[in-house]
Amino acid sequence: MNKHVAIQDLGFKDYKETWDYQEQLFQAVVDQKIRNRREGTTRPTPNHFLFVEHPHVYTLGKSGDMENLLVDEKQLAGRGATFYKINRGGDITYHGPGQIVGYPILDLDNFFTDIHKYLRLLEEMVILTLADYGLKGERSEGETGVWLDVGTPFARKICAMGVRASRWVTMHGFALNVNTDLSYFDLMIPCGIKGKGVTSLNVELGRPSMDMQEVKQKLLGHFCELFEAHLE
Structure with missing residues (x-):
């Protein structure tokens, strides 16, 4: 099993261009799996x-x-x-400046073949990252993603998730609000869930802005621990 994961930071990039790039990487992994099965080989699949x-x-x-x-x-x-x-699970979501979007394209045959576990570990990665900043992130039963103050009138979502998987290969992923302009969420019912708010890391910590690179490094550190992965 190949637990090496190639990290790319695409910077500020158009959604459709990024989606097309995801599809290319995703299809290359799927094609390698199909060739392995057809030819009886065990060439490693990339992540x-x-x-x-x-x-x-x-x-x-x-x-x-x-x-x-x-x-x-x-x-x-x-x-x-x-x-x-788009072709992921979930309802409506917003992406924009100040938000860290992560797209793991993993062959889960390299890790574990369990989509439920995959989603829970992505949530745990975010929960552990929030804990690094003194915040208690939580799961909300029946609602994928990471929340604060679950079970209270002040429940608010800080990270949305939606994935697609085929032949145990994943794409799409998570969106963590870090320095996000939250007014854009007023134009929709986030994830189709009425009566619950959204928030961001800088709002919760009362800071003008957060260091995005620092947050990414914390996310990657927890990802490696949870998935027992090695970064390239």
Whole structure:
């Protein structure tokens, strides 16, 4: 099993360009698995972990409801935002500047073949990172992602998640609000869940902004521990 993971930080990049790049990497891993099976070989399959920051964009998952987007595309354009229907699980979400988006493209045959466990470990990676900053991140039953003050009237989401997997190869991933302009969440019902707020790391800590690179390094450290992975 190949537990080496190639890390790429794509910087500030258009959503569609990044999605297309994800698809290329994803398909290359799937194709290698198919060749191995067909030829009876055991060539190692690669693993990738992409970091990226997107311009303002709203994406709707396969099971999402368009009614959770509260404005039309003309109004979105007025806010400098775009919209895409995509092939991940989950409902509607927002990506934008000041948000750390992570796309692990892993062959889970290299780690464990359990999508539920995969999602829980991604959540745990974020929960441990928040703990590094003195915050208590939590899971909310039946709602993927990471929250604060679950079970209270002040429950708010700080990290959204939505993944796709085929032949145990993953794509899409998580979006952690770090220095995010939270007003963009007012244009939608986040993840289709009414009556719950959203927040960001800098708001919770009362700071003007956080060091994005520092947060990424903390996330990667916990990722390595949880997945027993080696970074390249």
